Amino acid sequence: MTEDKKRGFAGGLTDYGDPDFAAYLRRSFARSMGYSDEMLGRPIVGITWTASGFNNCHRGVPELIEAVKRGVLAGGALPLDFPVTSLGEVYLNPTSLLYRNLMAMDVEEMIRAQPMDAVVLVGGCDKTLPALIMGAISAAKPAIVLATGPMSTGRHKGERLGACTDCRRFWAQYRAGIIDDKQIHEIEGNLATTQGTCAVMGTASTMAILAETLGLMLTGGAAVPAVHADRLRQAEASGLRAAGLVGSDLTFDRLITPASVENALRVLLAISGSTNAVVHLAAIFGRLGLELDPDLLNRISDETPVLVDLKPTGAHYMEDLHAAGGAPAVLRALRDSLHLDVCGVTGKTLGALLDESDPWVDPAVVRPLDDPISPQGGLVALSGSLAPKGAILKRAAASPDLFEREGRAVVFTSLDDLARRIDDPDLDVTPDDFLVLQNAGPLASGMPEAGYLPIPAKLARAGVKDMVRISDARMSGTAFGTIILHVSPEAALGGPLGLVKQGDRIRLSVAERRLDLLVAEDELARRRAAFQPPAGIDGTRGWRKLWRDHVLQAEQGCDLDILRAVSGKDRSA
Ligand code: FES
Ligand code: MG
Numbered sequence: 001m002t003e004d005k006k007r008g009f010a011g012g013l014t015d016y017g018d019p020d021f022a023a024y025l026r027r028s029f030a031r032s033m034g035y036s037d038e039m040l041g042r043p044i045v046g047i048t049w050t051a052s053g054f055n056n057c058h059r060g061v062p063e064l065i066e067a068v069k070r071g072v073l074a075g076g077a078l079p080l081d082f083p084v085t086s087l088g089e090v091y092l093n094p095t096s097l098l099y100r101n102l103m104a105m106d107v108e109e110m111i112r113a114q115p116m117d118a119v120v121l122v123g124g125c126d127k128t129l130p131a132l133i134m135g136a137i138s139a140a141k142p143a144i145v146l147a148t149g150p151m152s153t154g155r156h157k158g159e160r161l162g163a164c165t166d167c168r169r170f171w172a173q174y175r176a177g178i179i180d181d182k183q184i185h186e187i188e189g190n191l192a193t194t195q196g197t198c199a200v201m202g203t204a205s206t207m208a209i210l211a212e213t214l215g216l217m218l219t220g221g222a223a224v225p226a227v228h229a230d231r232l233r234q235a236e237a238s239g240l241r242a243a244g245l246v247g248s249d250l251t252f253d254r255l256i257t258p259a260s261v262e263n264a265l266r267v268l269l270a271i272s273g274s275t276n277a278v279v280h281l282a283a284i285f286g287r288l289g290l291e292l293d294p295d296l297l298n299r300i301s302d303e304t305p306v307l308v309d310l311k312p313t314g315a316h317y318m319e320d321l322h323a324a325g326g327a328p329a330v331l332r333a334l335r336d337s338l339h340l341d342v343c344g345v346t347g348k349t350l351g352a353l354l355d356e357s358d359p360w361v362d363p364a365v366v367r368p369l370d371d372p373i374s375p376q377g378g379l380v381a382l383s384g385s386l387a388p389k390g391a392i393l394k395r396a397a398a399s400p401d402l403f404e405r406e407g408r409a410v411v412f413t414s415l416d417d418l419a420r421r422i423d424d425p426d427l428d429v430t431p432d433d434f435l436v437l438q439n440a441g442p443l444a445s446g447m448p449e450a451g452y453l454p455i456p457a458k459l460a461r462a463g464v465k466d467m468v469r470i471s472d473a474r475m476s477g478t479a480f481g482t483i484i485l486h487v488s489p490e491a492a493l494g495g496p497l498g499l500v501k502q503g504d505r506i507r508l509s510v511a512e513r514r515l516d517l518l519v520a521e522d523e524l525a526r527r528r529a530a531f532q533p534p535a536g537i538d539g540t541r542g543w544r545k546l547w548r549d550h551v552l553q554a555e556q557g558c559d560l561d562i563l564r565a566v567s568g569k570d571r572s573a
Contacts, residue, residue, distance in 0.1 A: 046116035055088030067235035075243025098446035107135025124148030150318035162199030196226025202477035206273035215344015269377025274477025283557025294381035305372030324365035441472030441490025
């Protein structure tokens, strides 16, 4: 077959049997969908359909897909949407992370199996952009990301509200008895009022900005609000570009490089992005056989100021970032420290794209380098005897007066134990203690966003707003507090976190990037010998068995070991 005949419905054929017969059969079935000869002769751009009744954030996907199709048709290709797993963050039990790799496998295999020449990856809610990107890296076909865009803010009695930092703020007030049942019900109705992803710098916004930084979407595509007409224009332009990508070698596995990785880390720190992004970046880079180096993260964190003033650490919302100039404004501010010769789906270098971008910026939302929100980046990687393989702290969302201290461990052995005892009036706890949650890591429970341990009710009522909290769990990107996450190895794997007992002393030093369990080695050896792993995720069959048998720890992005570093045969040569 000639190159052209390998495209469109004749593409992706198996190498057994009669390829001409197979192409003829495909075309005849495609004709049953009413396509003309002209359409059947075009290359195909697939479009991921990630809407579902369980995904409020993706409510706008059908309209976005219509706009993508206009662009694909204008570019001379045939647009065909296809369903993949839809992950609506708040509806997934026990946690959406458990399904990110499942979605990534679905995306990879459906791109590979079906005869598409390029693909538009439409998604946004939390785990969906990482899953789409991971799948597309491994499928190694030309692809472009289209984010659903962020929600717009709501109003309540003159106050602006956005999911989900304000959700947590008001819930904390409700727990502390400051607002009543009626008020919390009214607020519930005004937190999330439009389609689109969480309105603050949560995981969804962070990953959209990192996808733009990595060159995987069109310039400006991360921050346009979901309901803005520009979002539909982004969709149309993405479809047009996808048609232009047919036959090119601008595939994600080639576009993502150590230099673009470094850019992504720098931007993550400058936007004070979500801790979850560290897990997702590690998984994305792992697909290329690259490791995310915690020392690199700390070095970049120390030299990168926080420039973006968005909740949960600042004052504004994603719609304000869009109005202030979007991700390009952040990239321009960081310009001198970025690798500008990296290339993205447009085929242009980052430097060229920044030269083309509108230089206007609102300095109240995207601060200039000489007037940052803080002189250092939002995240630090910790390690020490309690976290030999690392842990993460979002220092920008934490209380600096808790950074250098020793505390007594108040230990919860599971999520159930935490739920049962945290509000017990007899709980033996003081504001100076460290709350420790065990068995909330990937193997134990799919690594839920349980790291944001609530302040015990009796302390919350007494006005305590923050305490040191340590776990192997994750935390929502919209949350805040002195919260140490992703402790590795996890407790359920017999990591030191699993050996901590009530009353042990723990030392935190953010300055030294250390987290240490102050228990003698002989005592730890005794505990290790007596260690009994918890039951954890039921891994007897199906997807959960694959997860149990193959999931990696947080520092490797919780990907499955069988999905990392694809073989040369699978990569486009
Ligand atoms: Fe979808 Fe927050 S719930 S992004
Ligand atoms: Mg989230």
